[in-house]
Amino acid sequence: MHIYLDNAATTKMSKAAIEAMLPYMDTVYGNPSSLHSAGQRANEALAESRERIAKQLGCDAQEITFTSGGSEADNQAIISAARIGEKKGKKHIISTAFEHHAVLHTLNKLEKEGFEITLLDVHENGIVLPEQVANAIREDTCLVTVMYANNEIGTIQPIKEIGQICRENGVLFHTDAVQAAGHLRIDVKEQNIDMLSLSAHKFHGPKGIGALYAKKGVRLTGLIEGGAQERGKRAGTENIPAIVGMAAALEEACAHIDNSARKMTALRDRLIAGISEIPHSVLNGDAKKRLPGNVNFCFEGIEGESLLLLLDDKGICASSGSACTSGSLDPSHVLLAIGRIHDIAHGSLRLTLSEENTQEEIEYTINAVKEVVAYLRSISPVWRDLVSGKKEFIIK
Numbered sequence: 001m002h003i004y005l006d007n008a009a010t011t012k013m014s015k016a017a018i019e020a021m022l023p024y025m026d027t028v029y030g031n032p033s034s035l036h037s038a039g040q041r042a043n044e045a046l047a048e049s050r051e052r053i054a055k056q057l058g059c060d061a062q063e064i065t066f067t068s069g070g071s072e073a074d075n076q077a078i079i080s081a082a083r084i085g086e087k088k089g090k091k092h093i094i095s096t097a098f099e100h101h102a103v104l105h106t107l108n109k110l111e112k113e114g115f116e117i118t119l120l121d122v123h124e125n126g127i128v129l130p131e132q133v134a135n136a137i138r139e140d141t142c143l144v145t146v147m148y149a150n151n152e153i154g155t156i157q158p159i160k161e162i163g164q165i166c167r168e169n170g171v172l173f174h175t176d177a178v179q180a181a182g183h184l185r186i187d188v189k190e191q192n193i194d195m196l197s198l199s200a201h202k203f204h205g206p207k208g209i210g211a212l213y214a215k216k217g218v219r220l221t222g223l224i225e226g227g228a229q230e231r232g233k234r235a236g237t238e239n240i241p242a243i244v245g246m247a248a249a250l251e252e253a254c255a256h257i258d259n260s261a262r263k264m265t266a267l268r269d270r271l272i273a274g275i276s277e278i279p280h281s282v283l284n285g286d287a288k289k290r291l292p293g294n295v296n297f298c299f300e301g302i303e304g305e306s307l308l309l310l311l312d313d314k315g316i317c318a319s320s321g322s323a324c325t326s327g328s329l330d331p332s333h334v335l336l337a338i339g340r341i342h343d344i345a346h347g348s349l350r351l352t353l354s355e356e357n358t359q360e361e362i363e364y365t366i367n368a369v370k371e372v373v374a375y376l377r378s379i380s381p382v383w384r385d386l387v388s389g390k391k392e393f394i395i396k
């Protein structure tokens, strides 16, 4: 049995992406900056991929800059907005407490440079309200950055409404859409988005490639010194095979977006219903306003790490939250942000689906989670204290 339920960490590459990439790892290996025909063939693939990606986002090709992934796109978007802001004496940035570390750590860096950062509360349901953004905007606000969908608990934010508020106030709006791209419909113009980050390996494309959309007129700051690739905004020879693979993967994902969402939502809701039968468990994040493929629970009286290892023994690849924090003993900042206390946040489980998962896999997983949680509780001294009444249950 091999059941992959960690699609928020990364996805399996699609056949379409692999096939699209093959010629660019074999016969079409020119450098797109070269003037000869081999280079020009690569350059054509680069231009065509940019067009295809732009089309899926509702923007122009010139508004797309290729990066090494979601992290770099987030860094570049935020640093660029900060540089634009400080020229006008605006050094205040609004974000949320449960962003990806690519955003939070970049904000920390700017804070050390003298920027002021406001992190909005995301409430117990994991959703920020547009009014919060409106209330936090000041004269000196240069950027609002709010993720489209959270990578741990899957909650979807009111992006269009937040974008509208930013537009009315003349503030740049960036969204980390790494979990949303290819899974939820995106139209940057319609949704009032000025900058958006995406990453191919989260929608069945290759790893190490991403893109930053920046509206015409938003001047990007290059993070890497070197050649004039990407109109001087991102030095380094373009990763043509990966860029071609990303375009193919995004196109395919967007073509099937409604069907995949319908299928995954049904599996997700079955998984949520099944796991909810476990006593003293709680679903993290809004039950409905979440990604079609995201399930995230906390169980009282157990350790997430042991849960993952025992599930792995049963052939199930799961996660306790973010791949970036696993291996560290700190509980997830996302779960803390929605108000889970340390002990509870430690007992978390994230299961993230793809359209390839089956009903049988879901039923097997529900039973496996039930068994493993029961076993871990049977050997847990904390659980013994809870059952005997020595300690009080936090999750009722």
Ligand SMILES: *Cc1c(COP(=O)(O)O)cnc(C)c1O
Binding pocket: 008, 068, 069, 070, 071, 072, 074, 100, 102, 147, 149, 150, 151, 176, 177, 178, 179, 199, 200, 202, 208, 209, 210
């Ligand atoms: C995965 C992820 C990133 C980082 O993307 P990489 O391509 O792995 O650098 C950023 N933000 C979110 C929300 C993510 O899920």
